[in-house]
Amino acid sequence: MEKHIVVIPGDGIGKEITTAAVKVLKKIDEIYHIGLTFEYQYAGGTAYDKFGTPLPENTIEAAKKASAVLFGAVGGTQWDSVEPALRPEKAVLGLRKALGLYVNLRPVKVQKELCEYSPLKPEIVTGSDILIVRELIGGIYFGDKCESEIHNGVERAWDLENYSVPEVERITRFAMEAARKRKNKVTSVDKSNVLATSRLWRRTVTKIAAQNPDILVDNLYVDNCAMQLAIRPTQFDVIVTGNLFGDILSDEAAVLGGSIGMMPSASIGELTSLYEPIHGSAPDIAGKGIANPLATILSSAMLLRYSLEEESAACAVEKAVDAALEEGWRTPDLYKDGFKKADTNTMTEVVLQYIK
Ligand code: NAD
Ligand code: IPM
Ligand code: MN
Secondary structure, X not given: OOEEEEEEEEOOOHHHHHXXXXXXXXXXXXXXXXXXXXXXXXXXXXXXXXXXXXXXXXXXXXXHHOOEEEEEEXXXXXXXXXXXXXXOHHHHHHHHHHOOOOEEEEEEEOOHHHOOOOOOOHHHHOOOEEEEEEEOOOHHHOOOEXXXXXXXXXEEEEEOOOOOHHHHHHHHHHHHHHHHOOOOEEEEEEOOOOOHHHHHHHHHXXXXXXXXXXXXXXXXXXXXXXXXXXXXXXXXXXXXXXXXXXXXXXXXXXXXXXXXXXXXXXXXXXXXXXXOOOOOXXXXXXXXXXXXXXXXXXXXXXXXXXXXXXXXXXXXXXXXXXXXXXXXXEXXXXXXXXXXXXXXXXXXXXXXXHOX
């Protein structure tokens, strides 16, 4: 049966990294005969320049019909002054909403070859294996907002955060299920000492925890969690948190593995799921051919695992990435003396060679 992948390169390094991941998926298809087909769609600033909107209706329709979506990244300084509703970032937010992608899985596993690369000491990061379960279509990202208004004679702007009980219940249940396949621990992260939404979050998590007595559930304030990630990351198994905290904590956690260019993600909902690296369009290195493609390649492994149920193929990709690192290949974000320097293309070719 045909498995149709909609590829959305987006902006900046998006094209370079999705090209790499598609090569990997094509090689996998030659070996595992999955029957992959590919279709390309526009989103982000590139779509805005061409069609006047960052998220064309065609892109949404194609994504809805796909077996899975592979997404690069959107955004760039050239679109910073575009009106807020048409900013490139609206593309990824709009797709998440249109596809109902309420869960964002961001695994952080420190590869043994890379524990020397973190600015943190190897003895702190070694053994870290965290799954961040980020709520993706609620919270302050999607509440009412006002870009500018005059209030009591001064200009102000505001964003409203809201979470409903069902929204927190479904993400918490997902986190419990995920923990059950791992080390049976969930840390819920909030700011319930200050925010009403966080108090509802914590009450709801506590209720769901009581229904899952086999899972050890604890709570941390987000400020403390940010610190704990840096001082004792190995204490975590699954972290469940809201949209904004999950965004920030996952970039912080990326430091454990030495580079954000290693961090994949899966955004899952009831319809089609979407796979993308956690990093952005990296305008500072875009077009140079030096971006680390591994986050996107590892996202394609998650695509094979979660959307296509091709576990062996997913493992083959992950093993090939491990092998490339073990052999000493490094893109500039991870390069040190004594290793083999790879640009995006070389790293991709090396991974392809190791796929079996
Ligand atoms: P960024 O993640 O693009 O870059 C942060 C730093 O990490 C930069 O120094 C960059 O060079 C480096 N980096 C990122 N990915 C890399 C890779 N694969 N290999 C090597 N180095 C890499 O974050 P930013 O600079 O804050 O944002 C740039 C643009 O991307 C903004 O417009 C932002 O809104 C957008 N963004 C988009 C997404 C998305 O599409 N999902 C995610 C995050 C940021
Ligand atoms: C991410 C990004 C997005 C987010 C932006 C580009 C809207 O930072 O995927 O982590 O904040 O969710
Ligand atoms: Mn982010």
